Amino acid sequence: MSKIKYYYDSETLSYRKVERKKRHVFFRFIGFLAASMLFGLLFFFIINQYVESPALVDAKAENEFMKLEVEKANEQINNLAQVIAEVEERDNTIYRIYFDAAPISDEQRMAGFGGVNRYKDLEGFNTSERVIQLKKDIDQLKKRVAIQSQSLDEIAELAKDKEKLLASIPAIQPVRNQDLTRMASGYGYRTDPFNKTRKFHYGMDFTAPRGTPVYATGDGVVTRADANSSGYGNHIRIDHGFGYISLYAHLNAKNPYNVRVGQKVKRGDIIGYVGSTGRSQAPHLHYEVSKDGERINPINFYYGNLSPEEFNELLKKSQQENISLD
Structure with missing residues (x-):
């Protein structure tokens, strides 16, 4: 039950009952509601600015982990590419020459992939550029390995018929x-x-x-x-x-x-x-x-x-x- 409020009327020198008008009550309610909403929005903004949610913390940690893994993968790809390059060099300058096989050109070994966009599904994300480049490097490496594998298969077939050639080529110094x-x-x-x-x-x-x-x-x-x-x-x-x-x-x-x-x-x-x-x-x-x-x-x-x-x-x-x- 709400309390009855009085005010002192100086004209009649007596206390009079405060009459509450409905519109005053309505406006007070609207003012209180607006202030509450403003305070809530301000509180939410401050929380979001300075206090990270568990989901955001997990997302940031996962993103950092992915960055480190991508860097490691890039390093491994570079190391593998160097090893394959050395094998390719020996293949062209030693193996294929010894067996009278034409060397494989750099253009053929390093050719890209034409036609449709193979990486369209990876577009539209914050890390798309890095992930797409990593995928391209892996695909390029796979292609070079496939070409080198085919070349070594060819050399192995030639070697079956040329063991005698290898023994016959004058391949040592005549004086120690x-x-x-x-x-x-x-x-x-x-x-x-x-x-x-x-x-x-x-x-x-x-x-x-x-x-x-x-x-x-x-x-x-x-x-x-x-x-x-x-x-x-x-x-x-x-x-x-x-x-x-x-x-x-x-x-x-x-x-x-x-x-x-x-x-x-x-x-x-x-x-x-x-x-x-x-x-x-x-x-x-x-x-x-x-x-x-x-x-x-x-x-x-x-x-x-x-x-x-x-x-x-x-x-x-x-x-x-x-x-x-x-």
């Missing part, structure tokens, strides 16, 4: 590093030791003491072991098949040969001994490789018994334009 005095001269233009003119040197000269063993650089058949070729002195020629022939010149005058014509030899067999016969300035081995009748640089074949460091050192020495020994 520990027996060398030095690598005197390489393939290319050099100064002739006799007439001092500049002429093309078609082999490599390995300086070593007389009697140092000379090794067959690949499997094959001895086709010559004589001194009947101008300038070479005592020399040996081995036919390796597949168009490859190796020549070993200026062999020792005494006991120059450890093989005979028609004999089959294996890579690493001792076939003769270093000397200085024929057109030679000092004891050394002059070594040549021919492919299909054309003399080529022997240094391209020393993958069988040299470490990368030894090969690089030999390459530097062979490129020096100095005086040859024959």
Whole structure:
């Protein structure tokens, strides 16, 4: 029951009952309701600004976790891409060349995906750009792996028919590093030791003491072991098949040969001994490789018994334009 209120009327000098009008009550109610709503909105704004809800906290934590996972995935993709790039390089520069297979171009390996937008379903989100790029990198990596897998399958098929080729290619140094005095001269233009003119040197000269063993650089058949070729002195020629022939010149005058014509030899067999016969300035081995009748640089074949460091050192020495020994 509401209390009855009175006010003092100075004109009548008496207390009079306060009469409440309905419209006053209505306006007071509306004012109270508006103030309550304003206070509620203000409270809600403050809460949202400075106090995070559990759902928002979880969402932020999940977003941070996803960012870290994406960064880890990108790092793993970059590492895998580097490994695949190394395999691709060996595939093009070693495997496919050895088996007379055409290298796979970078354009073919790295080609993108044309046609429809493969990533449309990933658009429209805050993280769309990062996720789409990650998906593209993964798809690119999968394609490169697929191409490389097909290439290795092809090489494996070629290898079944070319095991003999691998054994036959003249792929080792004919004089062991520990027996060398030095690598005197390489393939290319050099100064002739006799007439001092500049002429093309078609082999490599390995300086070593007389009697140092000379090794067959690949499997094959001895086709010559004589001194009947101008300038070479005592020399040996081995036919390796597949168009490859190796020549070993200026062999020792005494006991120059450890093989005979028609004999089959294996890579690493001792076939003769270093000397200085024929057109030679000092004891050394002059070594040549021919492919299909054309003399080529022997240094391209020393993958069988040299470490990368030894090969690089030999390459530097062979490129020096100095005086040859024959």
